[in-house]
Amino acid sequence: MSRKDKGGFAQKHPPDQPSDPRVAEAVKTAAREGKISCAVAFELARSLGVSPKEVGVEMDLQEIPVTHCQLGLFGYGSKGKGIEAAGEVPPALAEAIQKALVNGRLPCASAWEMAEAMGLSKREVASACEALKIKISACQLGTF
Known part of the structure; x- marks a missing residue:
């Protein structure tokens, strides 16, 4: 929907x-x-x-x-998203995101796992995706 x-x-x-x-x-x-x-x-x-x-x-x-999606993608009222594109994406994060893509998108669960493994917040990973123009897919709750 x-x-x-x-x-x-x-x-x-x-x-x-x-x-x-x-x-x-x-x-x-x-x-x-x-x-x-x-x-x-x-x-x-x-x-x-x-x-x-x-x-x-x-x-x-x-x-x-x-x-209030924990990745900041939706659910923030008239504000829309709860994140903005990162100003700069560390090369290690950009590489990890690229390696985890499925059909050109980063699955939600992969974003969570990546954040945990790299000691980042979920929103930092999502902000990097915004900067790299990569969509996050397959919400673990099934919203998208």
């Missing part, structure tokens, strides 16, 4: 999409003003012992949008 669609998240899934009652209740309880931040969604997944994707699917089924 694009930003313009506002809702309709459940339409991304088959009508008979299975739902774990524990995840459904946790998502419902965690929602604030009808939304859940990326960080809270990941904490729910960790605490429930399920994948972030499973939490994301349940959020879709309940029409609860994700806010």
Whole structure:
């Protein structure tokens, strides 16, 4: 769903999409003003012992949008993205990003792993991608 669609998240899934009652209740309880931040969604997944994707699917089924992407890509209201292109990208980071590309894009999980391995914040990796004109793909929660 694009930003313009506002809702309709459940339409991304088959009508008979299975739902774990524990995840459904946790998502419902965690929602604030009808939304859940990326960080809270990941904490729910960790605490429930399920994948972030499973939490994301349940959020879709309940029409609860994700806010405040930890990479800074979306969910920051009228501000749009929560990041800007880095002024300069260290060569080691640029090389790591290039090596991790899948069909010309950097998967979200790879960005997270790269940040951890290189001692960087997730947003630093995303800012480098912005500077290099590389899109991040395959959100772990399934938003894109």
